[in-house]
Amino acid sequence: MATRYFGQPIKRNEDPRLLRGRGLYVDDVQLPGMLHMALVRSPYARARIRRIDTSKALAAPGVVAVITHADLPANLQGPLPPLIPHPTLKHHKTQFALAPGQVRHAGEAVAAVVAESRYAAEDAAELVEVEYEPLPAVVDMEKALEPGSPLVHEDIGTNVAAHYTQVVGDVEKAFAEADLVFEEVFRPDRGQAQPMETRGVVAVYDRNLETLTIWDSTQAPIRIRSGLAELYGMRANQVRVIAPNVGGGFGPKIMMFYPEEVLVPWLAMKLGRPVKYIEDRREHFFATNQERDQIHRVQVAVRKDGTILGIKDVFLYDTGAYIPYGLIIPIVASCTLPGPYKIPNYHAEFKAVFTNKTICSPYRGAGRPHGVFVMERIINRIAEELGIDRVEVRRRNLIQPDEFPYDVGLIYQDNAPLRYDSGNYPGLLDKLLKLIEYDQWPARKEQYRKEGRYVGLGLALYVEGTGVGPYEGARVHVEPSGKVWVATGVGTQGQSHQTTFAQIVAEELGVRVEDVEVVTGDTGAFHWGTGTFASRAAVVAGNAVALAARDVKAKALEVAANLLEASVEDLELADGQVRVKGAPQRAVSLGQVAVAANPLRGTIPPGQEPGLEAARYFNPPQSAFSAGGHAAIIEVDPATGMIKILKYAVVHDCGRLINPMVVEGQIHGGVAQGIGGSFYERLVFDENGQLLTTTFMDFLIPTAMEVPDIAIDHQETPSPLNPLGVKGAGEAGVIPVPALFVDAIEDAFSGYGLRFREVPLDPNRLRQALAEAGVPGAGSTAA
Amino acid sequence: MKPPRFRYFAPTSVDEAVELLSTHADAAKVLAGGQSLVPMLNLRLARPEVLVDINRIESLSYLRVEDGHLAVGALARHRMVEKAPEVAARVPVLQEAVRHVGHVQIRNRGTVTGSIVHADPSAEMPAVLALLDGSVRVVGPSGTRDIPWQELFLTYFTTTLGPDELAVETRFPLPPAGAGWSFMEVARRHGDFALVAVAALVTADETGRVKEARLSLAGVGGTPVRPERAEALLAGQALEDDVLAAVADAVREAIEPESDIHASAEYRRHVAGVLAGRALRAAMERARRGGEG
Amino acid sequence: MLPESSRHRIRVTVNGQVYEREVEARLLLSDFLRYELGLTGTHVGCEHGVCGACTVQLDGQPVRSCLMFAVQADGREIRTVEGLAPDEERLHPIQEAFWEAHGLQCGFCTPGFLMTVEAFLRENPDPTDEEIREAISGNLCRCTGYVNIIKAVRLAAEKLRAGR
CATH class of the missing domain: 3.30.465.10 (Uridine Diphospho-n-acetylenolpyruvylglucosamine Reductase; domain 3)
Structure with missing residues (x-):
């Protein structure tokens, strides 16, 4: 059967509603009698709370309740549950619904005010009097490890949450045998995902039905549902969590739990009225999880032909004040570092460090940009030291297409071996070089230099672990109308699941994509699953959808065989019908088959379940590994440190493409975030742990003027690990950007000995570095 | 991020507005376009008791x-x-x-x-x-x-x-007829406030030398700055590299920029000199063409 | 003590329909549209005038509805995303173009972009890519990297020119 839907750039089912302004985001939920919550947040990064006086706030107009830690029931007073344990995570400290006597980062919630409007709630929040005893804050992760440093959690006697080492081969031997050994230190700084929609929760409790309904802008509605039911001592089927339209996620909208997710439903039950909390943008800066700051000290052992013998990477990971999400980010960083290269001996070691800053949890990339940054910087350093072209050094170390499955020798974030399923990395590199016209670059660069322009070409390769388990499920149901209804547990934050999953079903059942309605993120519709993260939805849920659709197809054939008095082998599904091959006039519509499968009277064959419906689960044995390469040509004005991206090219391999238009959209967005994280976006803390960047005037998200056009080419190396042969694509766009960005700038100023070890750069840092290197026009560095 | 309470007046004449302002004095703020004031209200960084909205005048x-x-x-x-x-x-x-x-x-x-x-x-x-x-x-x-x-x-x-x-x-x-002009800005992103901005106005004599030159800078201290010594240096000069270097130095001397999270004082000082030179050249180019666009 | 807050009776035309309401002076126009009128298509992303998600048209020109008070809209005409499509069956050509070019992902910023672009293409029916970039630079999108939005605006301009 020819492919009609799978692999096609089909426009999205979800768009007409969104384009008309009829999406339903959490803040669009309006219920009669609804109350609004505002939070009193700590102005200090570390302080003891001596006293809280809520009396003035309680007396303010429109105020219904003011809650502090002391007012919470026992089940909400303790630390909130840890999300992902790990054997080496000795101190799995988690956040509180409201701070119990001590605050550990600026912005931590101290009291909740509930009022008739958000305006009134904010007025009253200002009237809550909190007496703090400020304490010295732990801000810098290196200083946090010094003896005598203040402790974020005094009871554990250390600021180290975990210390984890993985070793492949014999690193000491590699260094002993090396022709060249060097060391580097890299410092990616802290940033934030900043989806355009902030977080929000609405809850309403029905006292008659004893059911709690929650709308939550979460990436993991099912886990929130299960966790809340457990926390409140309710049955799971008393709690329904709906993640309706979610205005962007990118990682931080998955937590177990944000304080507001616990407080709002509890307040709705306690007060007997619906309660809404919508985080405002300023709160989002310090109350939603952050990411990205790590310090890598890496030692490299190389042979003089450029072959890498061994790498020893020892790094610090700043987890902020608590570590609910566990060690996912640093493990992913360690495991992404080797990338497409053969690293026979590798020592990966990190410490997760507590500081008095906002919690870190995965933001698109989740440690992958760090691993790639370190690895690709290493490659360039090797090229420079040995006088070999940087592309040639890459070639000499690439894993070859006949070496798959390739075992890296580490244990990945899913506790499964880090084993690449399939790939063609030399193929990717060739395509990338072609797309960026690498062969013409030396001449072009010379020409630019003659014109007095500093233009550089940067490139970076990466391998991305995607589609982690444990499982997702889906139910495919054919209506009497012939339309198909699909429910799956993963939520959607813009990834186009309503279309890509519909394409999978359309392909299997021979129906039109627009006749397949996909419901995601509503525990009332499907209640098994884990969530949308780690570039996993298309792989894990997509395959569950395919399996369920195949079951429906088998059943449709069986039922139709009866109706058409034909044998199953002679039937096919097409155009919304089951028909006899070669005799299309002998057909029944899928809707008729659905009716026949669910008769009002009569019989259905023994063992057959009623209805044209099936639910299936897909449990991937391990991750599927996407890969890609990005390249860019960037011009720098040395006098101002301003940059202009002249060209951007991406080659991407995520196995079989379900919808290339959607995959390209994911890449575009990732690249834009990568550009942000490379040059524009930085969270700045002062020495007291105060976040200085709390508006979009200070945290600079790129606009259409800063993001260039992006040329994309695909390579399709199917994954052998799942029926559809797909791999994940959600994070690919962002991963290599900081690495190639810095590479391009170093290339623009080749000959000046510049080496950048930090991201983001910014005009100030860049111009200063150029001045120090003596680049003409960059000026002197004397004040 | 909701604005605090205030009393709102929308006068329809200047007299009425002035009367409201004199009645409420320090408690009042004028609301015109609101593109700076309303964000400050939403962030509760400004708390006027009274807003006098002049949009109805x-x-x-x-x-x-x-x-x-x-x-x-x-x-x-x-x-x-x-x-x-x-x-x-x-x-x-x-x-x-x-x-x-x-x-x-x-x-x-x-x-x-x-x-x-x-x-x-x-x-x-x-x-x-x-x-x-x-x-x-x-x-x-x-x-x-x-x-x-x-x-x-x-x-x-x-x-x-x-x-x-x-x-x-x-x-x-109005600038003198035939004056060349330029406005140049370095901002982190398009549309952001300037890290440094320089405006220049130049009139030229027949030989292409500067008759009169003016420079004005933003982002380099507490107020906009006209670097007088730099302007004086330019009179009668052709815009050669050494002249512009001296002008850049004079510009850098005339300003007292501060450091913030976006750029250091040193950066601003350097860039002010750079932009001054670029703006003067662009303005001179226009002056030579007779001041048109 | 909290200072007092004045209340005002206003009459606003939104998408051709006249609404009369009494509002507190400090009520933002964005909140008025969303919560008083139930027009939740206008989204609120930052409430300090940077992200552009709340962009609506005031007397035909795009403005940030989070930087205006509802009381200021008294007697004025507002157009929101809900007023863009001609009817239930058809989309506006700009909406069609965003659909066809995959100019949206999560959809949160989309209404703001649409309202900005509609006014832009009225003034500049045949823009260059650079003009398009400048025109939409007051609207942040975190999903698309703008690549397909720019494509969508180009396509919308073609559609509108063809329809003229």
């Missing part, structure tokens, strides 16, 4: 060329200035500068006069006012007065306007 929505000035009424939005043919023809440096103000949504609402009396030293409009030696006309209980820019700006976000005075008009003297 329709008589203040005008642009006029009169007595050698471009007179910009207090309700003239940035966008009105951006699109006005008389601005393009007579004060093109203002048109160029106004394009750097925020984004179209901001310019549709924000006013030129409001931007000036808000006195953000990294904003574009105050720098143009200084370049053209302009003034702001204010009306208070004791009548009307014009405040020259040198007497208007005190320091960051602070002017000599009294709490009971309303700025009703900005007066930009």
Whole structure:
């Protein structure tokens, strides 16, 4: 059967509603009698709370309740549950619904005010009097490890949450045998995902039905549902969590739990009225999880032909004040570092460090940009030291297409071996070089230099672990109308699941994509699953959808065989019908088959379940590994440190493409975030742990003027690990950007000995570095 | 992020507005375009008890060329200035500068006069006012007065306007015919406030030397700055590299930038000199072509 | 003590329909549209005038509805995303173009972009890519990297020119 839907750039089912302004985001939920919550947040990064006086706030107009830690029931007073344990995570400290006597980062919630409007709630929040005893804050992760440093959690006697080492081969031997050994230190700084929609929760409790309904802008509605039911001592089927339209996620909208997710439903039950909390943008800066700051000290052992013998990477990971999400980010960083290269001996070691800053949890990339940054910087350093072209050094170390499955020798974030399923990395590199016209670059660069322009070409390769388990499920149901209804547990934050999953079903059942309605993120519709993260939805849920659709197809054939008095082998599904091959006039519509499968009277064959419906689960044995390469040509004005991206090219391999238009959209967005994280976006803390960047005037998200056009080419190396042969694509766009960005700038100023070890750069840092290197026009560095 | 409570008045005449301002004095704030004030209210960084909204005083929505000035009424939005043919023809440096103000949504609402009396030293409009030696006309209980820019700006976000005075008009003297001009800005992103901005105005003699040159800078201290020594250095000179280097040094001496999270003082100082040179060259190029676009 | 807050009776035309309401002076226009009128298509992303998600048209020109008070809209005409499509069956050509070019992902910023672009293409029916970039630079999108939005605006311009 020819492919009609799978692999096609089909426009999205979800768009007409969104384009008309009829999406339903959490803040669009309006219920009669609804109350609004505002939070009193700590102005200090570390302080003891001596006293809280809520009396003035309680007396303010429109105020219904003011809650502090002391007012919470026992089940909400303790630390909130840890999300992902790990054997080496000795101190799995988690956040509180409201701070119990001590605050550990600026912005931590101290009291909740509930009022008739958000305006009134904010007025009253200002009237809550909190007496703090400020304490010295732990801000810098290196200083946090010094003896005598203040402790974020005094009871554990250390600021180290975990210390984890993985070793492949014999690193000491590699260094002993090396022709060249060097060391580097890299410092990616802290940033934030900043989806355009902030977080929000609405809850309403029905006292008659004893059911709690929650709308939550979460990436993991099912886990929130299960966790809340457990926390409140309710049955799971008393709690329904709906993640309706979610205005962007990118990682931080998955937590177990944000304080507001616990407080709002509890307040709705306690007060007997619906309660809404919508985080405002300023709160989002310090109350939603952050990411990205790590310090890598890496030692490299190389042979003089450029072959890498061994790498020893020892790094610090700043987890902020608590570590609910566990060690996912640093493990992913360690495991992404080797990338497409053969690293026979590798020592990966990190410490997760507590500081008095906002919690870190995965933001698109989740440690992958760090691993790639370190690895690709290493490659360039090797090229420079040995006088070999940087592309040639890459070639000499690439894993070859006949070496798959390739075992890296580490244990990945899913506790499964880090084993690449399939790939063609030399193929990717060739395509990338072609797309960026690498062969013409030396001449072009010379020409630019003659014109007095500093233009550089940067490139970076990466391998991305995607589609982690444990499982997702889906139910495919054919209506009497012939339309198909699909429910799956993963939520959607813009990834186009309503279309890509519909394409999978359309392909299997021979129906039109627009006749397949996909419901995601509503525990009332499907209640098994884990969530949308780690570039996993298309792989894990997509395959569950395919399996369920195949079951429906088998059943449709069986039922139709009866109706058409034909044998199953002679039937096919097409155009919304089951028909006899070669005799299309002998057909029944899928809707008729659905009716026949669910008769009002009569019989259905023994063992057959009623209805044209099936639910299936897909449990991937391990991750599927996407890969890609990005390249860019960037011009720098040395006098101002301003940059202009002249060209951007991406080659991407995520196995079989379900919808290339959607995959390209994911890449575009990732690249834009990568550009942000490379040059524009930085969270700045002062020495007291105060976040200085709390508006979009200070945290600079790129606009259409800063993001260039992006040329994309695909390579399709199917994954052998799942029926559809797909791999994940959600994070690919962002991963290599900081690495190639810095590479391009170093290339623009080749000959000046510049080496950048930090991201983001910014005009100030860049111009200063150029001045120090003596680049003409960059000026002197004397004040 | 909801604004605190306030009492709201929407006078329909200047007299009525001034009366409200004198009644409420320090408790009141004037609301014009609101593109700087409302964010501060939403962040609760400003807490006026009274807002006097002048958007209903329709008589203040005008642009006029009169007595050698471009007179910009207090309700003239940035966008009105951006699109006005008389601005393009007579004060093109203002048109160029106004394009750097925020984004179209901001310019549709924000006013030129409001931007000036808000006195953000990294904003574009105050720098143009200084370049053209302009003034702001204010009306208070004791009548009307014009405040020259040198007497208007005190320091960051602070002017000599009294709490009971309303700025009703900005007066930009028309640049001399044939003057070349330039406006250049380094901002982190398009539409952001300037890290440094430089406006230049140059008249040239027949030999291509500078007759008169003016420079005005934003983002380099508490107020817009006219670097007088740099301007004086330029008189009678051709814009050779050594002249521009001396000018850049003089510009850097004339300013006292501060460091913030976006750029160090040292960066601003360096870039001010760089942009001054570039702006002068571009302005001279236009002057040679007779001052047209 | 909290200072007092004045209340005002206003009459606003939104998408051609006249609404009369009494509002507190400090009520933001964005909140008025969303909560008083139930027009939740206008989204609120930052409430300090940077992200552009709340962009609506005031007398035909795009403005940030989070930087205006509802009381200021008294007697004025507002157009929101809900007023863009001609009817239930058809989308506006700009909406069609965003659909066809995959100019949206999560959809949160989309209404703001649409309202900005509609006014832009009225003024500049045949823009260059650079003009398109400048025109939409007051609207942040975190999903698309703008690549397909720019494509969508180009396509919308073609559609509108063809329809003229």
